[in-house]
Structure formats: structure tokens, C-alpha cells
Amino acid sequence: MNHNRFIFAFLFVFVSCISLAQTASIKGVILDTDKHPVSNVNISSQGNSVQSDSNGFFEITVPSNRKVSLIFTHVSLKMISLTVNLKTNEVFVFNPIMNNSQEQMGEVFVSSGNRKRVQGIATIDTETIKKIPGANAGIENVLKTLPGVNSNNELSSQYMVRGGNYDENLVYVNEVEVYRPFLIRSGQQEGLSFTNTDLVQNVEFSAGGFQAKFGDKLSSVLDITYRKPTQFGASFEASFLGGSASVDLVSKNKKWSAVTGVRYRNNSLLVNSQDTQTNYTPTFGDIQTNINYDISEKWQMSFLGNISENKYLYQPLTRETKFGTIDQPMALAVYYQGQEKDQYDTYFGALKTTYKASSSLTLKLIGSLFHTTEKEHFDILAQYRLGNVDPENPTDPSAIDFTRGIGSQLNHARNDLDALIANIELKGTKEWKESQLEFGLKYTRESIRDRVVEWEMIDSAGFSINPPIAILPENNQPYSPYTGPLLPYQDIRATNFNTINRFSGYAQWNKQTEIGSSRVWYHLGARFQSWNVSGVSEEGKNQTVVSPRAQFAIKPDWERDMVFRISGGLYHQPPFYRELRDLDGVVNPNVKAQEAVHVVLSNDYNFRMWNRPFKWVTELYYKSLSDVNVYSIDNVRIRYVANNNAKAYAQGLDFRLNGEFVPGTESWVSFGYMKTEENYENKGYIARPTDQRLKFAMLFQDYMPNIPSVKVYLNLVYNTGLPGGAPAYSDPYLYQSRLNDYRRADIGFAKVFVDSSTQNTKKGWLKNFKELAVGLEIFNLFNNQNAITNTWVRDVYSKNQYAIPNYMTSRVFNVKINARL
Template sequence: MKTIQKAILNLLFLGIGISTWSQNAKLRGIVLDEYKQAIPNVSISNGVVETQSNSNGFYEVSIPSNKKLTVVFSHISFKSASIVVFLKPNESIEFNPVLNTLQEQMSEVIVTAKNTKRIQGITSITPEVLRKIPGANAGVENILKTLAGVNSNNELSTQYAVRGGNYDENLVYVNEIEVYRPFLIRSGQQEGLSFTNTDLVQNIDFSAGGFQAKYGDKLSSVLDITYRKPSSFGANFEASFLGGSMAFDAVSKNKKWSAVTGFRYRNNSLLVKSQETQTNYTPTFADVQTNINYQASAQWHWSFLGNISKNDYRYQPLTRQTNFGTLDQPLALVVYYEGQEKDQYATYFGAIKSTFKPNDISVLKFIGSLYHTTEQEYFDILAQYRLGEVDANVASETYGKVAYTRGIGSQLNHARNNLDALIANIEIKGFHDWKKNQLDWGVKYTRESIRDRVVEWEVIDSAGFSIPPPIVLPLKNEPYSLYTGPLVPYQNVRATNFTTINRLSGFAQWNSKSSIGTSTIWYNAGLRFHHWEVSAADEIGKSQLVLSPRAQISIQPNWDKDMLFRFSGGMYYQPPFYRELRDASGMVQPNVKAQQSVHLVVANDYNFKVWNRPFKLVSELYFKSMSNVNTYTIDNVRIRYAANNLAKAYAQGIDLRLNGEFVPGTESWFSFGYLKTEENSQNKGYIARPTDQLLKFGLLFQDYMPNIPSMKVYLNLVYNTGLPGGSPSYSDPYVYQNRLRDYRRADVGFSKIVIDNKENSIPKKWLGNFKELAVGVEIFNLFNNQNAITNTWVRDVYSKNQYAIPNYMTTRVFNIKLTAKL
């Protein structure tokens, strides 16, 4: 009987809601504490309707229009906050209240809403989307690769390029603390785990260019991640064929202490064994992270962020056969391997952050961090190859095998590389808010100490004749002419570097808001400085200083359509990091200058409704003019710099992103990007840069079965045109401008939610302890596309031709995943 009554009441309320829909408005946002951390389970009431913020602090409440009402936000651990609203019919505004332990917040909301991230041109991604979307490397980077302007053709890597930049041009912050990645990584399958633990994430902000002065000195992008501050005990678990993870939330009885801790283990064997190269592959990627918070008083807050990561990489290739050519003339490369690779990467990271709020208008932050990495890269791999014609006769016993050999040869790779790096940071930041003005400032000291030994060489033998490096004279033309020159390896790098870099950087920026007529305008202007000096073993570099002015203007006209126009730009510098100082011979060049870029970004942000559901279309047109460019080559994910500043370059393009509720209650998006980037080295003329992506399409889609809403479907689709990375190693880019094949990949996931805490259908037995329990199936590379990351170049001794044999990435792979939440 109670069930029938509840159903009748629900239908009654639904009818009332439909009849009064046109008379209502909406108030939505995220409830934050005084340290900008989201607060879940906050009660929101307008005297008629009451709701609660979800686990991410988000809330949405319906407000009667044309009526002055008080909305109250209350939580047992915080002082209440209230606002007075007067909204027009169908008006939807965002308000992010701040609750603290001492004082209540009282304000009156005007019809125009304020959305800080929208004004700054920042893309926000919810943690729920982050955890659910499938991918070979699921996580933050996996989602970023679906955005316009963000490109990658390597599903095994967490690295990404933004608007013509490379992997070293992206800033990554966790809780306002800059984080780093290992130095010696040369292939995606060695990377293992991203620094960011998705189980701990509260908020994700991303900017693809034109970012403010408060962010650091890189040329391309900013990824700003905030870990959550828990309010109650909780736990997450995940297990799949690729590994597993655990995360725990803990809170003390007096609510002063809280912590989130995560453990992760990863094994890429399932993915690597799907490649053409047959291997014995036994990697171990594991890490532990913790974020501990202590609320000393209403004014003082302390936190500690720690991470220990160990990657133990064991790789023993056995055989490989790659078929290529045409239907009329099928060819194949057969390779037999001997030897193995043993790599180890151990990183230790710790940071302490203290936040002091002396009054209502000021906040001071003190941050100290230490990053230590020890890396070892040892390998001896002999590859003996056979290039020939494939037997295409289906009735033949040797069908699919090499029937006629065109060329044979071998390649021996050797390395004994070791690196030890210690990076220390001390930073002071301040924030002041008075009237309609805000001031941010900060000063940071960094000391980088790197000890590096490089010993690696490669010998190539083709048809019994050693192949010299392209730069060695006289040129070899065997077997057609006798060669009397010295026999040298195809490449030989030997260097020992002891490098110290001292940096002092800082910024100051001003924010304000005003009106011109009926339009609202937000201003941001800032200036960064960066001073550094490089000390090598036998040389001290010149002391260098750069100044970086930046500005943003956002205009929101008082139109019926909710549009915002944004103009941003400035001077961006990237002082060289250690990798940018090391040239092709392995030696450090201490006087490398900072690369310089002038950014101009024009954007339009349009919010609208379709099917009475929210949608957003963001369009950005950008141009970057670069000077003092340090040219480089990319092999898989390894970047090698020329360590000089002899080039200039440009990047231009347009990014479009449409996102919204294509399916009610879910967020999906479609993105398109056009990019053209070229460089001119020593006035030789403009050629495509290694990240000249041209076209990019991305799709992230979520759905559920109408009759079975607990059955979810997630689709992640990316298409990129080919990068200019198909040329022979160490070739002159002005001679070889080959492009790889287009990158096409689709990953799909199916998830069945067995237990949902919103449904009370589970008896209170042991299963009743779960807030959520789900079982899923993932299919990586759904259409089994052959995507190449590089080319192997093999010479036919008879025709004197060189063949580009693609090195393919992973094929179609199935994965089963179990997730649980307590």
C-alpha cells in the first residue's frame, strides 16, 4: 500500500512540475569549503523544495521565477550559508557557495551568473566521466585526447601534444603542485602509470592555450588537478585483466584530519602481446599515493601529497612478421630476435602545503616539494631480418610465408643508460580580494640536480655490408663499389653529465569586473618572470631572464542567447629543462635560450538548450608565432633536441567542441580540430613540424538502455591524420617528409551496475555494504585498425630501394573490469 501511495505522490509531483515548468528557474553549482574543496551531502532548501549536493559537491534546485526567495545551504560540519535570489522564467544561473567553520555567507544574486572557469577558457571534466570512459590507458590523459587541439597517436602512452607543441610543453599540477614524469622513457609501453590517480581526483581543469600568468612557463597547455578532501569513510576497488587499484577515504572523529590514499598496479601484457612482435613481457608498474589534510584552525590548513612509483620493465622480443606491399606484389619483413631489455624507473615525490587565511579578503600559501627519480635503461637486442616476397597462392603449403628473399640483414642495439635527478621547489603564493578586484602573486625557487650517463650504440648490417651513419664520408655504395673508409656504428652516443640548474620565478596578476552598457566584462592582466642559470661539469652557462606579459578579456553581452566572447594572449616563454639542454651527442649545452611564443586566442562560448537539455558549443581560433625554437625529432615518445635556437615556427588552427546531454542525465561531446604548424631552421624554408597533425576528430559518448538503465554504454573514438614521423632515423627533415598513416581508434565499454546506493532493492546482507558494484566489458580498438607509431626502414640490396615497414600498435583486445565502492 505504501508503494502505491508513493507512486501516486510521485506522479502528482511530476504533473505539478510539468505544469509549472515555464514558471520556474534553476540554481546550480558546486558547494565548496574555504579551501575550494567540494563538499558532498549539503542540504539545499528554498522553503519549497529541498535537495542535496552529490559526491562531487554539485547541486541543482528549481526556483519559482519572478519571486524573491532565500536559499539556504546547510551541513553538520559547516556554518550555514544563504542567498537571496530573484530570477526570470527559465533562467539558469550558477552559484558556488563557500561554507566555513566560523562565519556564514550572506549575499544576493543578480540575474547575471558568474562562471569563473568559463571566463578563463578552462575546460572542466567531471571525475565520473574520467573513471568510466574506456581506454588502453584509462585516466585523465585518455579523456584529454578526445578534446580538440589535443593529439596523440599512441594508445600505450599517457603523453599528448597540444596545438603544435610536444610532450615537454605541457604543465601538470596536482593541488597547485607541479609534477614531473621520468626522463629516459622512450616508448609508451615503458610508461606504466600516469602520475594522476583517478580514484583520488575531485576536479580536473584544462586549458589548451592563452592561459593566465599564475600558471608556469610552458608553451602549450595547463592541466590543473585537485584531489578530494573526504568528509566520511569510503573505499573504491577496481580489478581487470590490466591490473587493479584500491583507494581509501579516512576522516578523524573531530573532522580535523582527513586523507585519501590510493594503490595501483598495472600490467600491459594483454596489450603488448596483441602486437605483431611476439615477446616474453613481464612488466611491473605499481605506485602508492596519499593526500593528507589537517585543519589546524579556521585560519590554518596543512596538507601533504606523497607518491612512490616503481616501474620494473622486462622485455624479450622473439619474432615478428609484418606484411605490406600490394595485392599484386605482397611483401613481408620477418625478424628473429635475441637478447632482452631491462629497465627500472623509481620515483619519489613529496610536497607540503600550508594555507593561511588571516582575514576574509586574503589567503597565503606556502608550498615545498621534492622529486627524486633514479632510472636505468639496459638492453642488448639483436634483430636479424629477412625481406622478401610472400607466397600468395592459397593452395600452396607455404602460403603467407616468404618465398623469395630480396634482402637480409641485422641490427644490434645496445644501451647502458643511468640517470639520477633531484628537483626541489619552495613557493609562496598570495591571493587578495577586495570589492571587484582580485590580486594573485607568487614567488618560486627551484633547484634541479641531474646526474646522467649515456652509453648507447646501434650497428646495422644490410646484405652483409655495414651501414654507416648518413653523415659519414665517403658514402658507401657496396656491393657496387669498394669501400675503404672506417667502419663505425650507425649511431654512437657516449656522454656523462653533471648538471645543476637554479631557477627563480614569479608572477603577479590582477582580475576585475565591470560593465559597458548592458554587457559585462572581465579583465585579467599579469606578468611572469623567470631567471635561471645552468652549471655543467666544465662550464657555467650565462645567467638568463625572461618576462612574460599575459592578458585576457571576456565579454558577455546582455542578449537573449547566452554567449560569451573571450580574447586572450601574451608572451609565453619556456626556459629549457634538462632534456632540452642535451643535444644529439648526449652533451649538455648550458646556454640554450628559452623558446618564445606569442599567443593569440579568440573564442566564443555559447550555452543553449535542445530538447530542454543543456548544451555548450565552444569555438576557439588561435595563432602562435614562435622564435628561438629548439628543433627536435620524436621516436615513439622519445624526444631528441638539437639544443640550439636556430629556428622559428608558427602554429595556427581552430578548435570546436560541442558537449551536452545528448542522452538525458549523461554528458557527451564531439570535438574537431584543424592545426597547421611549420618551422624554418636556419632560413632553409618552412617544413612541417613533428606534431603537424592537420585534422582531428574526437567523440566521447555515454548512453544507457532505456528499459535497463543500469546497463551503461561508453564510447571513446579518435581520428587523427598522420604525423610526419615516418622518415628514417637521423634523416634530414628537409630531405625526408614522410607521414605516418592516419590514426583511427575506437574503444567501447559496457557496464552493468549490480548495486546502486540510490536503489534500496538489495537486502542488508554483505552485499548491502556496497554503495556501488559494477561489472564491465571493454573492447579496445573495436574495429581492429592498424595504427603505426614509427617505420622500420629496410634496404633491398638488389633494387637499392628502402622500404618503410610500419611498426603497428595494438590490435583488438578484450578486457573485463570489476568496480566496487564502499
């Protein structure tokens, strides 16, 4: 599978100098006035010529560092001429529209790809997202292979970026902020992320130092654009984990278009590979649509809608987990009674209108509504037996030779939440004196009704265990009777009815110019947000924050194609609802916005190796945080202290090498080092729950040389262990441990029957497909045991507590089929 090519490339970049050809390349898709691809267009330049394929795609190599003219000709359409002056190894994307009425001429000096480079934005190819295997495949699955992005939970679509937690990431779809359910505790309850991969056109991601036009979060921005179809199309996918289908519709006059997708997912295949044997009946499904209407050339409207219903029925039966050492193997056997019933129903709609008031002014008005009703109900009794494994049956965890501890644990919850979030936003872009101004104003109203009722009872060897933190009478048994109350080990009860009103806005100035022979870009801007929390016994005060931000990038007039960038500023994260609730479930209306100063230095280097394009990106970052809202993480549930009594920092270095290690495919290698610590109430600095020091990831695409229609996809992730696994009540300043390193490799094989290169050669029923492939996926290829948390049980003899790891999924096989009409 040509792995030697990959190893050679990786070492080659680190230890040798790269010899660069004095060329650049131009590629793109040619469309006609009806937005249909145009094939057989001849593109010529200085004796070199190519033709566009059946999808209108072309790519041509041209000399660099001088003016070059290209001629686009077609037998039935008018000629297009283009003059460019590109740097060495620069890739210029040009998507012309050919018509039959007039010839077109133009001269270009700046590559459109530079906009992403100077903003520090990573773009992800949508085809890569669909093909790469993962237990929770989709955009988030690929994000976790990027530097600075960490996760140790393959069942969850949530991720951490450069020391931040799951609540610190912005997600936009068609410029509309999207939300997740509130009450999800574990990855296996999530089912589906909001983003439907079948509908996606563009994916852009920034891991820090992002511009003022993006919202008020501390860590990252994921900006997704859904497809606006130009012709009819349909696709479907089916596997052991569920299925999806989508359809593209376009009206005859081309004014109306719509793309709609339906998804269903069942995690039983993955959950049944865990230590706990269960009766598991999940139903995760949604339907999404993106409808576009062109009222005129200047005025367009679109609607984005989503309905999602996630039902989660979980009835654990038994659990057998082996742990300990070779000399003293131990086992935990658990027998369960009871069940968990959860349901998350979400409804989302957004209406967006875009009006081009003049050639230099564009205005957008966006309104959205998000409604979620969630319930989390469970009563589960777990009776455990802890002991030494029978040496005659070391592979059987239930063969306990000597019992060291017995006990039971009863967990109860009746948690219900109803949230309604409404937004209206005005945005605009103004071209002004060779500069660009961007601005926006937004109002948000959040109405949330929440009831929390959770308690836990624990007994060991027949004796009820009192809560770890409680003022109780002296226990002098058996000499005198104990008169203290019988209390739950943990008990949380609260009812909250809250309304949060927010006003926010931004203004940003962008300019591109030159300093000597070097190109430079400036981005200067600021955001503000003002909010108030009402509906609690203590009325919250009005709070306002202002966040200035800046970016500066320079592309020196060097032979090597490099861009240097510095970005950062002041970032605030006003508290969302979960950040207002303390450990007892009570809302503190005066929680302040967390504040962070970001500084990001980066270098973006484009080069060619083996006459193919590659990119090496290096980023050095530092964050200084104040008014930090300390939290704990259990699986994917975050609980906040809600008092802003801490400060923290995060620092690190990220590398990413990506390019065509195999011709025609994109692969990459990521490496990152990160350290983040917090100081709570001036007790000293300790590791934060997201302190994942080292990260290595590889996403690799290949094909079998002798059978090129058989594709191979590898997704490999290694993360050092997170702080975690300690009992929820423990003081991290007195006791803190780390989970084991997270190691996972997913591999996929696909037999491609039809794709863009073979469609015209197929006969019979295959000619009806634009794409058709059947694949085999192996999740957790090496069957690594990765733990997400620990279960703590007591040894009645030694009075010790043992941490029994809660392992994630083991090796699982999946078969899937993909097709597009």
C-alpha cells in the first residue's frame, strides 16, 4: 500500500533541503451560464495544453514569477483569456463561467487560496470527510486528526482545541450558529452531530487567533457551507451503523434549488463491543434541508431546517472487567437491574436573505430559532463483586477465586430541560478605498426551563456509605448507636427558569497591500457583547465585554512560497447556560465572561515534491486566561464551579504536513505539544482536565498498485492521557491521576465500481451511477483498550479503593455501500 513512500516523505522534509521547480499551477472547474460543467474545453499556455474532463475540471502547470497568458476555447462557447503572475509553487484556483455571447479577458495577480492562508484557516475536502473511516464518521472525525484538536472518545463528535473544553468551540452552518443538546452525559448517547456530511460543500476550521467577525468563544471556529445544487442528483449510504440518503432538486428556471438529507444511526454494533452486556435500543434520526431562492440577481433567500429525534433506551445486564498486574490479576463482576430512558428532540430553522445593494455593498439578514426538549431518566442498581482472578482460569474475569469486596450502587435521575433560543442578525460587507469593511449586529434571547434531580446511594459490605463531604455526628459504633441521618452519597436537586438577553456585534477592517515587493494583509476588528440573566431569585446584573482582535500576514518576495502570520487579541466567552450552573445545579446569574489573550505565530510553506503539491504549516501559540470558570469532565458531561475564581494558561506548538503522498489523493500528518494549567483561588498551578500533552495523528489515502479501483484509507490517532478518572468528589489539589494514553487506528477498504474517471466507460446498470463503491471498515484495528473514566470500588479488607477503567469500544467490523446518481 505504498507506505514506504509516506515514510520517505516524512523523513525527507525533516532532514533534507527541497529542490523546487520554477513553476506554478492553475486549476478549477469550468461552468456554463446555467452552472453546468463544461467538458472538452481546451486550455493552452505557451505550447502547453490540457482539456477539461466530464466534470469541467482542469489543471495546468505554468511558469512562475512572470506574466503568463492562458486561452480557454470551446467549439460552441466564446473564448476566455486570463493573464496571471504567480509565485513559485503557488496553486491558483480559477472557476470561469463560459457563455456564447461575449469574449472575456482578465488579469490576476493574487491567488484566491491566499485568503485562507493569511487567516490561518484549514480547509477540508468534502470527499475526504466521506471516505475516512471512524466509529463516529463525519466532519468531527477528520477534525480530530488536525493539530491542536484532541479527543479520547471515538463515540463522541465533541472535541477539545488547544486546552479548551467542548463548550468553547463555535460551529456555523451557512453563517448560522448551531447548538448541541444540553443533557448528554456519554458519547454513546449522542447519535448524530448536527452537520450532515451529504449536504456539505465547504469546510473551514480555525484553531485559534480567529477574526472578530466570528463569535464569542475561546478556542475554535468550524465554518460549514451547505451545497447549492445546480442539477438533479441523489445519493445514499448504508452500513451496519445506519444509513443516509440525500437528494438535490433544481427548478426549470434555476431560481429554486434545494438539497435535503435524511439520516439514521444505531450504535449497537459499537456499544455491544464494550465490557458491559446490555439490551440497547437506540433510535437516532434527523432530516435536514437547505432551500435557496434567487429572487433576482441582487437578492437571494435561503432556508436551513433540521428536525432531530434521539431516543436512547439502555438496560445494562452484566459487566466483567479484568485489571491489575500480571502477578496479581483482579476482576470486577457487576450485575445490574433497572434501565435508562433518554430522549432529545431538537427543532431548528434559519431564514437568511442576501441583498447586493450596490457593487460595493452587500447586506445579509439572518433569523434563527432553536428548540430542544430533553429528558434523562434512569434507575440503575449495580451489585458488584471484586476479587482475585482464579489462577486456573486467568482469562475468565468472572472466575473470582477470592472475594475482596462486595457492594452495590443505586443511581437515580429525573432530569428535564426545555430550551428556546432565538437569534436575529444583520451583517454587511462594504468595499471602501481599496479596503473592505465587515460589520454585524445580533440579538439573542435564550429561555431555558430546567429541573435537576440526581442522587446516588452506595453501600459496601452491607453498610451505607455517607457522602465524602458532609458535616455529620461522630460515629462511635458499636459502643454507642449512630444517630446521624442516612444520606445519599451524592445528591443534586435544583429547578431553574431563566431568560438570557444578549446583544452583540462586530466591526472589522481588511486590507491587502504591498511593502516593497512583498504582499501584506491586515485584519483589524473588535467584538462586543452585553447580556443579562433574569428569572432567578437573585437578578443578574448587566455585563458588557469588548474584544479587540488583529491579524497581520506577509508573503515575502522569495523564491520559496511562504506566508508568515501573527494573530491574536482579547477573546471573551460570556457564559452559556451550562456555565451558569454550579455543582449543585443552581444558576449563578452573575458569572462573568471568561477572558483570554491569544497570540499565534505561524508559517505556511507551499512546495512541490515528486512534482506534486505539499504544504508544511507550523503554529506557535500562547493563551493567558483570567476569570476562569473551573470545571470537571466525566465522559462528555461538564460540570462548572461557576465562580470565576481561577486563572490559567495554555501554550503549545503544532505541525502539519499535507499533500499528495499518493498522486490524486490528499493525506497528512499532524503533531502537537500542548500544556495547560490552572490556578484556583491561588492554591497553585495544576493540570487542567484538558491537559493532553502530546498528539500525533495521520490520515492517509492510498490504492492498491495492481488493482487501482481498490482504495485504502487509514485514520490513526495517538494522544497522551488526560487528567481524569479520579472520583468526582476528590480535590484535584490533593489527588489527581491521568488516564492511559489513547491509541486508535481505523482502516477502511473500498472497491470502487464507478467514479468520475470511469463513469463514461460503464455499461448496463452501472451507467446509471456517478459513483458506486462497497467498503469494509475495521474500527480499532489493533484492539487497544482505551479508558474514558474509572469506576471506583472498595476493598473491605484493605480499606482501599480501586480504579477500574471503563473501556471504550474494542475491534469492530463494518460494511458499507456508497452510491450517487
